[in-house]
């Protein structure tokens with residue numbers, strides 16, 4: 001229990017408190033929204049930042065990592081937008097509809113909002129909060145699986161803008177949607193963005209979420225995505241943490257999934273100094289199939305943590321969780337995955353695996369896969385491995401004339417490829433593999 | 445100058461002596477066979493030639509074209525024209541056979557200062573070679589050796605050899621696990637590559653491979669050394685009398 005009353009606040013905690021009090025009047029929304037913020041803020045005030053004595057954060061001690069808090073980013077001016085105009089364009093080959101957020105703020109002028117498919121609506125969260133849009137207020141912050149999560153709590157207190165996306169029942173949106181979040185400036189700022197995505201019954205869509213920003217700047221990003229997916233829908237979500245090398249990124253997906261749905265989720269991490277990707281997913285309808293995977297490529301002193309809780313609340317759902325990381329230099333990869341099988345959720349089929357490839361003596365991988373099973377007729381399992389490249393395979397390749405670095409690159413690509421293969425969209429698979437190749441080419 | 449000269453080679457692994465003063469000289473255009481009981485050190489010799497780490501050469505030397513190769517990395521040796529068909533080819537999930545072949549061929553050519561193959565030239569060459577070895581083109585799309593039968597793996601090794609056009613090919617028990625038809629296909633693959641510029645070192649436990657790939661010289665290996673050398677009739681004699689006279693404490 002962490003019931004102790006903490007009198008001593010860190011610089012970052014004090015900074016966040018001050019920042020909230022100074023800026024809350026300017027944050028979007030009044031009434032119910034303000035009540036949500038205030039409640040979240042109270043929790044933060046009591047708990048502070050998550051730290052290693054909180055089990056879920058034991059490998060990623062945010063309190064220690066955040067030496068200070070950065071001022072809230074100002075709304076982007078013309079210069080900021082001009083610097084941000086190519087955000088996410090390295091994924092252009094995917095042919096997605098790009099929706100740009102500069103320093104957390106929706107930038108319609110940089111976004112492709114032309115000829116929206118029937119059944120697709122795209123809006124700004126700040127607008128919705130300011131207008132007290134009843135549809136948004138009804139769902140905002142209600143997603144149960146992550147109510148108590150400290151990162152989400154902080155996000156709720158500070159949330160500025162973000163995407164509000166609706167795909168109507170039965171609508172098939174072939175062109176992927178790409179939320180391109182970019183930190184534009186040369187100043188260390190903090191950004192709190194919140195997005196809501198609602199996928200209707202029987203609808204089909206792909207959502208890419210990319211995060212990028214400048215190198216050398218200690219900016220801080222906290223994004224939370226609340227997702228609901230209707231019965232019989234098919235939805236793919238690909239998150240790419242491509243932040244600058246000094247950034248701290250905390251991103252959370254909170255998902256509530258209906259029955260007979262098919263979910264593909266992928267988290268790809270190459271950037272950032274400290275990255276925490278969280279997924280809280282509740283499978284709340286029968287016969288749903290969720291494939292949740294990820295790949296991280298880490299070097300220098302990068303730290304990336306994939307933490308997920310997959311909650312099988314009803315019978316007959318299948319989930320697969322597969323996370324791979326390639327860890328070089330002094331970098332560290334963390335995986336914490338939990339599959340919960342509720343008492344009712346008979347015939348659950350859940351398999352979780354994490355594999356780390358350690359490329360140097362100083363590289364580290366921590367894995368904590370867990371099963372919490374309350375039903376008796378289920379098939380669940382988990383596994384974790386960590387190790388170096390296979391010397392016998394390397395020798396075989398080298399004996400064929402392939403130089404050592406190239407031989408390693410082939411094996412690393414194969415390792416990552418097995419995870420990336422689970423992505424349904426081919427162009428996206430290729431874009432991520434090219435990114436992996438660039439990462440490999442930059443290896444000393 | 446001899447293509448390969450092995451002089452008084454002593455090799456240890458984990459402090460255990462495996463090769464004990466092995467001498468062997470191979471001229472261009474010849475086929476040498478090494479026969480010997482299990483555990484006599486045949487694969488060790490093959491690995492040491494290819495440059496596998498873990499093996500410590502404590503004495504002696506290996507010269508290719510008169511130059512020592514012991515300080516060369518495995519990929520440099522390959523580019524110099526040394527090829528080893530593995531006794532147990534490894535499976536490499538996620539690396540497509542075609543990608544692998546192409547990366548390897550072009551890496552070797554690049555190191556020799558030759559131009560890389562164009563895509564059509566490369567594809568044509570692979571397809572022709574595969575057809576002659578009765579390799580299903582679909583196999584080339586699969587990961588290297590993954591899900592291949594024992595015989596398919598051995599044929600894939602010969603396909604690689606055909607693509608690389610090595611100057612010295614070491615075949616380590618390429619006949620093991622092959623039925624008689626596959627043995628013929630593989631042997632023909634080897635025989636097609638015989639040329640005045642190229643030499644082969646064929647390691648085998650059984651004489652039957654040598655009915656198809658007829659050697660110029662046969663060596664008997666025992667306890668990490670060559671104990672007898674003769675013509676192809678030596679293989680027949682071994683077949684008839686067994687290795688007992690070269691008594692091996694097969695550990």
Ligand SMILES: Nc1ncnc2c1ncn2[C@@H]1O[C@H](COP(=O)(O)OP(=O)(O)O)[C@@H](O)[C@H]1O
Pocket residue numbers: 457458460462480481482483484485486487488489695
């Ligand atoms: N990696 C190794 N570690 C320890 N001993 C080995 C290793 N490889 C081979 N040996 C030993 O070396 C001897 C020769 O093995 P090998 O070269 O495989 O013989 P062959 O191919 O003639 O059957 C055997 O006694 C074997 O056990």
Ligand SMILES: [Mg+2]
Pocket residue numbers: 486487488531616617
């Ligand atoms: Mg052997």
